Amino acid sequence: MTKVLVRPEMAGFKPYSPGLSIDEIKKRYGLPRVIKMASNENPLGTSPVVQERLKNMSPMAFRYAQAGSPALTERLAAHLGVPASCVVAGNGSDEIIDLLLRVVARPGVDNVVAFSPCFSIYDVQSRLCGVEFRQAKLNADFSFPFDQLVSLTDENTALVFVTNPDNPSGHACPAADLVALASRLPARTLLVVDEAYIDFAEPLDVFSMLPHLDAIPNLVVLRTFSKMHGLAGLRLGYGVMPEWLADLLLRVKLPFSVNILAEQAGLAALEDDIFVSQTLRVVSEGRRLLERELSALGCKVWPSQANFLMFEPPMDARVLFEALLALGVIIRPLGSYGMPEKLRVSIGNEEENLEFLTKTAEVLRGHDRHS
Structure with a gap:
């Protein structure tokens, strides 16, 4: 049955x-x-600052959060040096991955491309959306075979996912390599760079794609509060993307997916240098x-x-x-x-x-x- x-x-x-x-x-x-x-x-x-904020805010748990998490979005935008209209906060960056697939990829028509191995959620959510998932095997040293990745794309490739630094190897490529990749992708393909671990890359400015957002119209950068900020259990992440795409995601995103305590924890975490x-x-x-x-x-x-x-x-x-x-x-x-x-x-x-x-x-x- x-x-x-x-x-x-x-x-x-x-x-x-x-x-x-x-x-x-x-x-x-x-x-x-x-x-x-x-x-x-x-x-x-x-962070002790986050713990104190959570304790102080816990009586407010009966209230709905503000849809779209505007306070956090604005604080993140100021912190990252990007427009607030380009930031979408989510219930972990997993939610942003799911939304991107459902907003951009056409079921039964489009495909998604990533490396192998990769974060299993790229595969699971693609297939759940009725979208073909293609993978290029990593090089023997776990570096990225970009030629192979590009060869799997076509005019129906909706998204290409690259995790940088990668999991489970820890390998990271310079942002310059990803800038070059973006220019080689089909016209309607989004390059989604998952920077869950970027805060640990040294030096950061060599590896992060955030400074290239203005110059690359098909770029989405994913970040999380789970690793560096120690909020894995509260589920808080975000995507930085073109304004038109952020607008579309916010139209269909579940309105209260970022709960009121997670948002406050995120705000406090950004204060604790x-x-x-x-x-x-x-x-x-x-x-x-x-x-x-x-x-x-x-x-x-x-x-x-x-x-x-x-x-x-x-x-x-x-x-x-x-x-x-x-x-x-x-x-x-x-x-x-x-x-x-x-x-x-x-x-x-x-x-x-x-x-x-x-x-x-x-x-x-x-x-x-x-x-």
Whole structure:
């Protein structure tokens, strides 16, 4: 009966596979303490300024938020140096991805192009919209094969997605390469650059596409408050795009998708420069430490411009992943990305990084003894 009631293509969907939670692992292994370095969350947690704002604003939770989040939109525009009419806030940048697909792509006619592997939501939402999803395989070093990407486009390509820095590799290309890509795309194709991790790229102005918005009429830039600002649990992101497109998205966007506390948290986060600079320092130092020490343990580590590292251990990756779980450390296996031999670890705080390294060394030593 269920199959009769839903669209036939629903049979091909699988649920999103998130990282394991701390409570799950505590319960499974009877552990009093577990550290999570699997979901690229902020190693410092949430800004004290944001926490204070949320506490003060919580009595207002009975009120509807203002449709379109104008206060946040204007503050973001001032912060980024772009017109407010070009900014659309959403329930995470995921909502903006979904809206772009539904507003721009014609079901049964258009296609969407991205790299492989990529953020699964590009694929899921494209297919849910009845739009063909095409992928170009990343180069062996995880750099972007732009010629291959362009070769998959045609006059019915609605959107091209590029995540920069990329997940799960951490690879980032200079903005100049994406500017060149934009000029090679078909006339009606939007280039959507997902900059979820851009705040961690060094130097930022070499990698970000925001300064090129005026010069590229088919450019959309996605950003999130989940990583740098530590608001993953509140779901807040935004897109910066041509004014005509922002207007269309706001016409069909669910009016209260950004809740009143998320908007206030976003406003407070933009005020806390100290938290941002501390996060940058901790991630930058932690990234160097983990890269150096994992390499010393015999792992192959890929260079990263994000707040995580991808590595290949000198043993079965799944065995290492499971052994670390039993020791109370959650990292991310990459089987769902088609890379079962690799793992991804988020940069933690100093204590978490050292605990991860100590326990990884312990598992690897045990493996060496038994092999």
